[in-house]
Amino acid sequence: MVDSNRSHLHFTFCHQKPERSFFYKGRQFPICARCTGIHLGYCVFPFLVFGVFKIPLLWSILMVIPTYLDGALQAYFDIMSNNKRRFVTGVISGVGSMSLVSIIGIYIGNQILTFIN
Known part of the structure; x- marks a missing residue:
């Protein structure tokens, strides 16, 4: 969604406060530092799903805290x-969240495959 009064994208899930955001070449990031970290943490998802590395369930939960x-x-x-x-805790939380999603998804997939066979 584009706000006609602003020159950048408006993300409703982020407060976008300038004092809590990063700037690059004088322009504010479209999301705050914490959300930037969370979204960067999400990038590990394919590595978790395809088993490049695994994070134990307990650690995944603790990483979100x-x-x-x-x-x-x-x-x-x-x-x-x-x-x-904000950024560092966001990255940790994003990785932990994606680890939880992959653990749950792999578990559900295995249950479906077990049921089918």
Whole structure:
């Protein structure tokens, strides 16, 4: 969706606050630092699905926690984060999320194959 009052794309799932976003050549990224990290973390999905590397279930769950913890500390305790921490916790969360998706998807696929045979 393009907002007629802005010259960039508007993503409704991200607040896009300038103070929480990266800039390149004077232009703000279309999503904040945390969302940038999360989306970069998503790029590992094919490597997880095709078994290039595997992350255990417990680690996958634990990897998602830091970004929520960082966000909650900011929201409820007025402890300010910075873009570097937002980005790093976002990447970790994105990788953990994709690991969980691949674990669940592979499990469901195996259950279907077992049922068919």
